Amino acid sequence: MTLALAWRAQRAQPPQVRAPCAPDAAAIAASAVDCLLLELETWPKPGLVSHIDRGSHDDMDAETLRVSAETIGPYFAALADGGAGGCAMERLRVIGLEAEAAMFAATSGINTHRGAIFGLGLLCAAAGARSNGRVDPALSLGATVTRLWGSSILVGPVLLHSHGMRARRRFGAGGARAEAANGFPSVYQVGLTALRRGALIAADDAEAARVEACFALIAAVEDTNLLHRGGLDGLLYARRVARQFLGQGGVGAPGWRERAGAIHQRFVARRLSPGGSADLLAMTLFVDAHERSCP
Template sequence: MNEALAASVSNVSGTASVATVESYAKYIGQLAEQCLRLEVQTWPKPGLVSHVDNGSHTDMDAITFSRSAEALRPFFAELAEAGAQGAAMSTLRKIGLRAERAMLQATGGINTHRGAIFGLGLLSAAAGWRNAHPGDRTSSLGEIVARYWGDDILGGPRLTTSHGETAHRRYGAGGARQEAADGFPSIYNVGLRALEAARDIASGEAEAARVHACFALIAAVEDTNLLHRGGIAGLRFARQATRAFLRRGGVGQAEWRRHAEAIHRAFVERRLSPGGAADLLAMSLFVSALGRDG
């Protein structure tokens, strides 16, 4: 993680003034962008776009993701500032919709980060709230999201044409909406734990830790992107392949990168892309950067 960014958060403390809220929000925007960039700079990730190849995608590449991440930075900052002010979910949603329009403009109409806008946006708002309210400093970002916005997340308007909503209707999958309303259990119970475990077994290699966490998330999450592309059979294959990799020791096994690449190629052959896990990886990095209890 960018050391200058990580250091800047330590300078923001106490009761938040307007200037402090704004400076912290700017930091959150930069951090969110950095986490999105780190996600795409991770390889091999089964079926996903990276700086090495385009995975199972023909309409986007690492440059597309970079443009999107840059365009989204000010909106994550705006969400953090809105969160600090106790904004309702309806306000956060409006900011998210403007962020989505900026993403599509930056990418030529390609959906690179719609899921991240939702999940990372809520975590940014929660970070803003926690920084501005000392009484909540011991709460995790996930707890804050569930406490203040959980009901409205579940009860809010649904984009019926989205892959997540289609998978929800067809397979009963909870998807990103349920994940957020529950306080992001996949981040705290899977993503963060995998990052921590991998940092020990991978001798501190940051990219290896991100690969390990990505595999762990694919193995555990009912990813609606996988369901959309491959149905139940695709989800089952993805889970079996990634769980086998983890059972063999993950990134702690000999020639782990060769094994991970073989799984990546198998996903590409089946056109599987676990975009939900990719979003959760970026969110796990974000929470991790803000501290273990983030």
């Protein structure tokens, strides 16, 4: 079965978070895309696009993100294959650039998922490496990324004119590259903890657990998207408001959805969008699915 046929067969199944440990690159990619779509189907997320509204974005909506996610799916599969086959970071980077080109073609030039292509793509490559026995199965996906590609991530070429790079030059932020090279500490130390806490608090509401994780990531992450849109004041404001929400009980407090919705509107009024946290939420969902299905 060709990659394209395998991909279409996977996507014909009902939406869900599929087990990314399957030794099939298309299954790994399908799980990654499902996680991007679950992130999109989460609301309220301060300032971010969802199935409810555009958030702080005038240039994209939910359908734009759905098309983008499906478009980059085959490239996640190629990255998983690359990880299984022992590809160096240079080859993975080429696949990522091909994915970006396909994304821009599908969205008429809108940057919908560049951060996810990088971070989630590396996790797909790590899942491929793990499924093929290239690393110790006791290693997490994040630790696998560090072990196989960490040093190469830090020394590779940079996008001089990206929003994230401008923010890093201006504010000295670490950004996605440092996050990946260090094994995605924000996913493991913040996102997963909050996701599982939310699942315990709201046992029958998976969306609530995702909202809890989203707020926790906003509260903790040095999000270069927030720095780009709102400067240091915007980042500090977003962190403060997210911490207040969590400190008042998060999704375990009565009326949490209304309070989260009001925070969302305050972000929209300020044109703030924590896109880095959105990418990390999708990565958190992917890692959570992997750990649940891959003992």
